[in-house]
Amino acid sequence: MIIYNLFPLLAGPFPDWTPHFKRAAAMGFDWIFVNPVQALGDSGSLYSISDYFGINQAFVGPGSSSSQKQLRAACTAAEKLGLSMMTDLVINHCAIDSPLVQEHPEWFVMKRGKPTNPFCVEPDGSKVIWEDLAQFDHRKSTDKDGMLAYFVSVVEHLADLGFRGFRCDAAYQLPAEFWQSLISRCRAKHPDIVFVAETLGCSPKQTKSTAAAGFDAIYNSAKWWDFTSPWLLTQYALTRSLLGSISFPESHDTERLFSETGGNLDAMRQRYLFAALFSSHLMMPMGFEYGFRKRLHVVNTRPKDWEEPTIDLTDFITQVNGIKQGSSVFGSEGPIEQIPHPNEAILILRKKAAKGCDQALLILNKDPHGHQYLHIDDLYALIDAPPPLHDLSPDWPMDYLPTPFEFDLGPGVARVLTTEGNKRP
Structure with a gap:
């Protein structure tokens, strides 16, 4: 709902x-x-x-x-x-x-x-x-x-x-x-x-x-x-x-x-x-x-x-x-895990669908006032589902997710990455 x-x-x-x-x-x-x-x-x-x-x-x-x-x-x-x-x-x-x-x-x-x-x-x-x-x-x-x-x-x-x-x-x-x-x-x-x-x-x-x-x-x-x-x-x-x-x-x-x-x-x-x-x-x-x-x-x-x-x-x-x-992950009450990141101002949550094998990563800048530098050596090491990941982020979605992954997260900005195919609205 x-x-x-x-x-x-x-x-x-x-x-x-x-x-x-x-x-x-x-x-x-x-x-x-x-x-x-x-x-x-x-x-x-x-x-x-x-x-x-x-x-x-x-x-x-x-x-x-x-x-x-x-x-x-x-x-x-x-x-x-x-x-x-x-x-x-x-x-x-x-x-x-x-x-x-x-x-x-x-x-x-x-x-x-x-x-x-x-x-x-x-x-x-x-x-x-x-x-x-x-x-x-x-x-x-x-x-x-x-x-x-x-x-x-x-x-x-x-x-x-x-x-x-x-x-x-x-x-x-x-x-x-x-x-x-x-x-x-x-x-x-x-x-x-x-x-x-x-x-x-x-x-x-x-x-x-x-x-x-x-x-x-x-x-x-x-x-x-x-x-x-x-x-x-x-x-x-x-x-x-x-x-x-x-x-x-x-x-x-x-x-x-x-x-x-x-x-x-x-x-x-x-x-x-x-x-x-x-x-x-x-x-x-x-x-x-x-x-x-x-x-x-x-x-x-x-x-x-x-x-x-x-x-x-x-x-x-x-x-x-x-x-x-459009998401079975974000529309269900599947398990959520918090994944640590060296930058404590960045939140990473891995959420799984309640049914099926789809997963998503929500990477969020906790700070609504300042930029934060995001670096992840291997995005796919953060999920235990088959690749690829697709970027559904509302701000500047990327058609290709490189490894290692780097991004300048603006104040409060998030990356929304999912295995659910390319369902970008």
Whole structure:
């Protein structure tokens, strides 16, 4: 899956989504992920859902068409462009002022007669409590069957509106048994439906348990890798044989990369290429292609926050997506090894296809600010597959790869070499 995250508060009403679909399809994306579009509680946060069967009126455009008809029409427009639609499934919690709290108090974690707020612990040890949310009790509720049936009906309702996939928010906080039941029941009616688990910030044990619950993919932490420490490859190896993972250069939960890097175009290109080629799946939020700097906000972002583009990465993104689409190595969760190089500013990864004998080398300048000299005595000593290697690099691809191999790697620049024949996009 090559996923374009259409952030609805920035995109605006449903009828305004089609130009974003067209741009995403032209860049080679095949999925659109939309954050929640359901009716919200008083806090106005996209992730504080009050009515799972209602529609957020902020996304309803003018005209006589109902909100559901407008959403269905948007999903149909995406499908006509070859795009599958995915949305959030937020069932770890709901809005504290949702009618569900009064109608089904047995579904919630209660303390002194009041619903408990979910929380998280930040890396610095501080505790963040979301007071606008009520925590569902998926472990000890006296009516787990009723709650499960309710959320199955939510999925089926959203599937009827046109969504083919679901990003399961905070999936690791729910029991694996719950997910197994929900996924199997939903697939009985919709066999091709896709479920993706949001697992960022959880322990390795939680990651593996969630991954084995029937999901199609989980998220990985490649965005935060320093290109050196072993933890990312350890994380990747933990689940790669179970399911695919999704990399991203930034998300709606992070700072904008263009702002984070001080407007470094080379860092943008470096991080996008690495995210695209590291794991089997990829996600990019809208605005990344134009170097937007304003962080996406689940309450305050509005269409007026659309920025005047300062850069245009659409051609580069299209090229990298094309490399990914045409590759059994970069489109699968095959084994990855880090190969040492005398120049510590150069990263060399060898990735193998999950099936078959094809392999690839990703040689990356870790430094997004300066040039690095690359020298390899024998490229073919780095692979254990039959030659030749083909150069699919987006920058200055070579028709012939000499031995020894030398190259001046510009800031953040990569060489992408593969045994998969000449499939250059």
